[in-house]
Amino acid sequence: MLRCLVSRCLLTNPVAGQTRKMSGGSLAGSRGSLAGSQSSLAGKVAIVTASTDGIGLAAAQALGQRGAHVVVSSRRQSNVDKAVALLQREKIQVTGTTCNVGNSEDRARLVNMTVEQCGGVDIFVSNAAVNPFFGNIMDSTEAVWDKILDVNVKSAFLMTQLVVPHLEKRGGGSVVFVSSVAGYQPMQALGPYSVSKTALLGLTRALAPELAQSHIRVNCVAPGIIKTTFSQALWQDEDVVDELKKQLSIKRFGKPEEIGGVIAFLCSKDASYITGETITVTGGMSCRL
Numbered sequence: 001m002l003r004c005l006v007s008r009c010l011l012t013n014p015v016a017g018q019t020r021k022m023s024g025g026s027l028a029g030s031r032g033s034l035a036g037s038q039s040s041l042a043g044k045v046a047i048v049t050a051s052t053d054g055i056g057l058a059a060a061q062a063l064g065q066r067g068a069h070v071v072v073s074s075r076r077q078s079n080v081d082k083a084v085a086l087l088q089r090e091k092i093q094v095t096g097t098t099c100n101v102g103n104s105e106d107r108a109r110l111v112n113m114t115v116e117q118c119g120g121v122d123i124f125v126s127n128a129a130v131n132p133f134f135g136n137i138m139d140s141t142e143a144v145w146d147k148i149l150d151v152n153v154k155s156a157f158l159m160t161q162l163v164v165p166h167l168e169k170r171g172g173g174s175v176v177f178v179s180s181v182a183g184y185q186p187m188q189a190l191g192p193y194s195v196s197k198t199a200l201l202g203l204t205r206a207l208a209p210e211l212a213q214s215h216i217r218v219n220c221v222a223p224g225i226i227k228t229t230f231s232q233a234l235w236q237d238e239d240v241v242d243e244l245k246k247q248l249s250i251k252r253f254g255k256p257e258e259i260g261g262v263i264a265f266l267c268s269k270d271a272s273y274i275t276g277e278t279i280t281v282t283g284g285m286s287c288r289l
């Protein structure tokens with residue numbers, strides 16, 4: 001029952017329309033509270049995909065709070081506008097635009113716009129994900145696999161391929177993929193989605209040695225159950241919450257900012273000797289491959 005609920009909640013992920021207008025672009029003052037520390041990201045430019053809500057927005061906030069200029073995007077202009085306004089109120093330097101990561105023109109436009117408006121790229125966080133299917137894996141169709149692998153895996157790689165030359169121009173940088181606890185232990189009714197998240201663990205390990213020579217670190221976070229719209233069926237039903245908490249050492253679900261902070265850490269000098277790794281952030285759920 002639990003797994004079905006997980007699946008259903010992941011299926012509620014909306015498929016939004018696409019617009020091409022850009023918003024934001026205002027440069028509020030850098031927070032600077034961490035300036036000079038190993039955690040500081042002052043002067044860095046960070047692209048975070050699907051960053052107008054949930055974990056992506058929290059990652060943008062965490063990076064911005066550490067002084068980075070963040071470029072936020074999602075498929076709907078109205079969501080981009082809301083996120084830009086929120087981040088500006090928090091005095092974070094932000095630019096926003098629409099981007100469907102499954103679309104090659106959108107991917108190129110996001111990167112080109114960032115370089116033109118912000119002068120380069122130092123950090124790329126691949127957060128966008130989709131799950132259009134739940135059920136027995138043997139019933140999943142080619143169309144399902146195409147959609148899931150296109151958005152969750154292929155676009156993560158293709159975006160990385162686009163940003164790497166820009167990271168190299170800055171003398172290095174950081175790439176972070178957002179996987180899932182499901183990447184370690186496939187969820188029963190979420191086979192294709194889980195496999196796509198396992199693929200990101202492999203992508204991290206495949207890219208890290210190749211990009212290390214360019215001083216680019218490639219890492220990954222695997223969240224457990226984090227309280228976002230994506231997972232709402234889990235925290236809305238008390239029986240499900242009680243059942244799930246039995247699997248957790250820390251007896252509550254995670255908050256988006258608890259993933260955002262780990263992403264920002266991985267992009268900072270504090271993590272300068274970490275590459276090819278996945279950090280599980282699960283409140284103590286078991287994660288074994």
Ligand SMILES: NC(=O)c1ccc[n+]([C@@H]2O[C@H](COP(=O)([O-])OP(=O)(O)OC[C@H]3O[C@@H](n4cnc5c(N)ncnc54)[C@H](O)[C@@H]3O)[C@@H](O)[C@H]2O)c1
Binds near residue numbers: 053075223
């Ligand atoms: N919430 C959890 O419990 C949880 C657990 C493990 C992993 N994750 C992962 O964290 C990431 C963020 O999820 P979240 O929980 O913040 O939920 P979320 O729904 O806020 O984030 C997923 C986002 O991806 C966007 N998206 C889907 N297809 C896209 C496309 N083609 N182009 C651009 N954006 C697209 C969705 O619109 C959505 O905003 C995802 O990769 C998800 O798989 C979440």
